[in-house]
Amino acid sequence: MKNKKINITDLAKKLNLSVSSVSRALNGHKNISEKTKFKILKLAKKYNYSPDLSAKRLASQKSDTIAFIATISPYAPDYVLLEFLAGITLGIKDSSTELLIKFSLNEKEEINYYHNLINSKQADKFIFYRTKQKDYRIELLQKNNINFVSWGRSNSYKNYAWIDMDNYKSIELLMSRLIKFGHKKIALINVHQSFNYGYQRKQAYEKILKENNLKFNKNYYQESLTGTTSNGIALTKFLLDLNNPPTA
Incomplete structure (x- = not known):
């Protein structure tokens, strides 16, 4: 007993x-x-x-809660996001820290969630993703002296914690390999450049083309605004139906 x-x-x-x-x-x-x-x-x-977590939080005046807020599309399942959230959950499982998750259908609603959680002090730490070149979330959290980590970087702000893959290098490696195999007509379906990783990928794409004396073909470069599978299929079909389609 x-x-x-x-x-x-x-x-x-x-x-x-x-x-x-x-x-x-x-x-x-x-x-x-x-x-x-x-x-x-x-x-x-x-x-x-x-x-007694309630007493502890009352004494410290801190909620000890991580908030993760994201704008998602109900038509674009994000399996990478699910793995990311699972990793966060495992990371805090042995601590008293709570994880609060909110999903919104548009950016205005997402920012309202941020303001509400900050003003009500329901969360004192934030994690977010799909970082933009100029990201209001960074500005808001820095202004309120709130700890946060972004999944992705922004070129417009400094002195904050982030994790990211090397988007520039990944495109550079992919392009170099395709060119090595003899491809000269290479297409890129990218995310919108308002997202910093989309901007980095396009910069790398254009740089490798130029270094290999390959002309930038505006038809070969396409951006997906919605991020849905159907949109990706439509853009791929558009590329393959061109009179002079890409080979890679």
């Missing part, structure tokens, strides 16, 4: 320690000896202790 759950005050009394010492040990502070920390953690486990 499991031991009855106790609070931090009860735990401190059983250990003959102050509540602050027990709290620091449970929160991983370095000014508590390893011997004392081990003793506290052992007893906490024995009595099935878990912190």
Whole structure:
């Protein structure tokens, strides 16, 4: 039979320690000896202790909640996004941090969510993706001194945390390989250039064409505004139906 759950005050009394010492040990502070920390953690486990998150958040005036807000299309399933969210969930599973997810159908609605969560203090950390060249979300969060990480970079802002793949290098490698195989008529279906990764990909595409003395053909470069599978199929069909279609 499991031991009855106790609070931090009860735990401190059983250990003959102050509540602050027990709290620091449970929160991983370095000014508590390893011997004392081990003793506290052992007893906490024995009595099935878990912190009162409401009290903790009230005392710290922080929600300890990550918000992920995204504008999505109901017609364009984003399986990469699902993997990304699964990774975030696994990353915080052993902590007291909560994850709040909101999806919107347009950017205006998305920005309203940001304002509401910031003003109500429901979230004190944010993660977002599909970063734009000039991204209002970065400006808003920096202005309010809120911690955030963006999936993707923006050329218009500095001094913020981001993760990203090298979009420029990926197109460079793909183009170089196709050219090595003898292709000279290479098409690119890209995302809209308002997204920074779309801009980076086009820059790399044009650069490799120029370096290999290949002319930029405006018909071979297409941008997908909706990001749906049907839109990608339509653009591919358009390219293949050209009188002088691309070979790659």
